[in-house]
Structure formats: C-alpha cells, structure tokens
Amino acid sequence: MTKNPLIICDFDGTITMNDNIVSIMKEFAPPEWTALKDGVLSKEVTIEEGVGQMFGLLPSSMKEEITRFVLQDAKIRDGFREFVSFVNQHELPFYVVSGGMDFFVYPLLDEIVDRDRIYCNHASFENDHIHIKWPHSCDSLCTNGCGCCKPSVIRQLSEKAEFVIMIGDSVTDVEAAKLSDICFARDYLLNECVQLGLQHLPYQNFYEVKSGIENIGEVKAWIQNNSAGVNLPK
Template sequence: MRIYCDFDGTITKTDTTDHILERLAGPSWLDLEDDWLSGRLTAAQCMRGQIALIDADQATLDAVLDSLEIREGFADFVAWAAEHHRPLSIISDGVDYFIKRILRRHGLGHIPIFSNHLVINAARYHLEQPLARAGCASGSGVCKCSIVAAQPTAPTTVFIGDGRSDFCVSHRANLVFARDKLATYATERGQAFIPFNDFRDVQRALSTHLMNAAVSANG
C-alpha cells in the first residue's frame, strides 16, 4: 500500500493559498481566479499570477501561515502509516514553503512533498512549477498523475483529496478518500470513494482494509 494525500483543504482545514491571498494580496487575485474558472487561464498560469500578487514581508507571511490549523487526526495518521510501513507522500498543487512551514510546526516536516516551489527575493514572490507537464489534464502546476505513475508500484494505491487538482489522479487509485469538490466529482461519475471528515475516519477505514486483506490472504 502506498498513500498519497493532497494538502490544501485536505490536511489543512482551509485552502492555504486562498487564505494567504485573502489576507496578503490585492483583490485582483480574484480576477485571476475567475479567468481560471472560465477557462481563460490554466490552473498553473493562475497560480503563478496570484502568488506574484502577495504584498508582505516574509515575517508577515509566516505569521499568517502559523495561524492555520490541520485537520484532526492527521499527526496520528502519519504515525500509524509509519508503524505499518505504508509510505505516505503529499502531492499538492499548492506551495512548498507554505506546506513545509505548517508541517514543521506540528513535527511533521519529514513527510515527502511534491508541490510548486516558492522563490522569495526581497519580499517579492515567484512561483516555479518544476512538476508541471505539457498536456496534463488538470492544467495544474503539479501533474499529480505523473508523480504517482513514477513512484514504485504497490498492490493498493490510496489517494486522499478534496479539490479540482485531484480529479484526474483519483482514477489512478484503488482506494479514494474524498470530500468537497472531489466527492462531488466522484459522485457525478459513479466513481467509488470513501467520504471522510477527518483523518481518524481515514485511519479507521484503512485499518479495516488491512485487516480484511490479511484475513483473505490467510484463507
């Protein structure tokens, strides 16, 4: 079993990037959001433009990041995955600096992360997207399908997510845990998924899955 998890709105209770933009960027970030939703910009283009609008020094940025909360049960879930030798990675179309800052505050800075890369230069912010792929169905700065495809295979692939950037990659998983937009997407397409409120739900469901698999294997 390999476990892949989205970050914004999945591990965090709110979308981290939107939270930062609402507080530290001018209102024009919403115009870029509208352009993306209407198809005039790709998700990757939208993110690059929005991040460049952040107008705050790094200390102010850090203070806003430090106010964000993670979803209940996530730290325990990380410990559970390690105890059972189930590799866990975060795949996010968010920002590496944001993710790492939040995880380190909870003692979780060791989790592998695949995301966009933030460059900070004299309180100016630039987003690099080394994990983008031409032709990616999501148009995101991080092609989640390519990342999952490049990882070692496992009998069971688990994906946990909530948003638009998770739509395509959810079809590559044997077990999908979904909430919000991803749950709506899966429901509309008749795609099987397990709803969850927090990571206690995910841990219980995966514990049951492993127990049932062990029973089946033992005949």
C-alpha cells in the same frame, strides 16, 4: 496476487482545515485574485497559470508577514497526526503531494511528515513579486498545466501492481482521483467523484480516513505481511 498500497495525500484543505492559498489571497492580494481563482475552479485557466499569477500579485517584501500569517492561521485536521503514526508504524508507502508552497508546507508538517515524503511547489522571493517554480510539473502524459502534477507524481512513485489510495478535497485532486483505486474525498472533490462515478469514500477527519484504510484488503495484506517480516517494496 494482492497489490501493494500507495497512499497519496493532498495538503491544503485536506491535511489543513482551510485552503492556505485562498487564505493568503483573501488577506493580502488585490481584488484581481478572485477572477483568477474563479478561472481555476471553472477549469478555464490551468492551475499553474492561475496560481502563478495569484502569487505574482504579491510583493516579495511581504514574505515574513505572509509566512507568519499562514503559520498562525492554518489548523491541522483532526486525526492527522494519529494517521501518520499509523502509516509509519506499518511502514505504509505514504506521500504528501501538495499544490501548496514550500515556505508554509514544510514548517506546518515539520515533526509530522519527513520532507523526503513531501512533494510541493517552490516560492521564490528574489524578484519584486513572488514567483512560483514548479519542480513537479506535468510529465509527457499530462497536458493539464497542474503545477504540482499529482498524476505525474503518482506515475513516478507507483508501479502497475500498486493499489493507489488518494486523499483530497479540491479541483487540484480530480486528475489524481481518476488514477486512484479508491479516493477519500470531501467538498469539491466529493462532488466530482460522484459525478464521474469514481470509487470513493467521504471523510471529514483523518480518524475516518484511518478507519476506512484499515478495512481495505490491500492494506490489511500489507500490514499482515509486514508483521510477518516479509520484505515488501516501498
């Protein structure tokens, strides 16, 4: 029996060309953010702790300035809009699962991805400094302090019969890549996939992702069945 595909896509550094959190910190944060970033990359500090403390360095009064900066600075990776048109055309189950913050993830994806297909963190500007809330934190099977826990979201969305396709680039995607049947990877994640022996394909743009996904047997079967009018669960 062919498994149904489930496509999970990272945001920062994957859909966008750069990591927006790193860009924000470079522009606005005091030097202390660098040690926190290094701690996250070395896995000595959890993502939830490190990213939460990074944003805690920034005054809430800078909300408008930070938002304006990131919306102007971020660039969508080539082919992403066409890729979303492809998954929408074939009604493929597709979700953006991001360690980024709602105040920039939502507006950058407006008119491209429906918000009910986006999982991300929430930034609160109610106190003196920015406070991050984690609506999609780790479930009982994960103790990694992921912040937005991609493995937990995958478990929430998937069933045992589904074929998980992960698209990512960074340390925040490693645990999700371990749960995937195939991972489209670049940068840090690509090196991790090689070292861990995970099934993967490299990419630099979403034209390559689309081409690779079209050739996956489970996706071919989904498209064929969908074209024939078979009612497949999503």
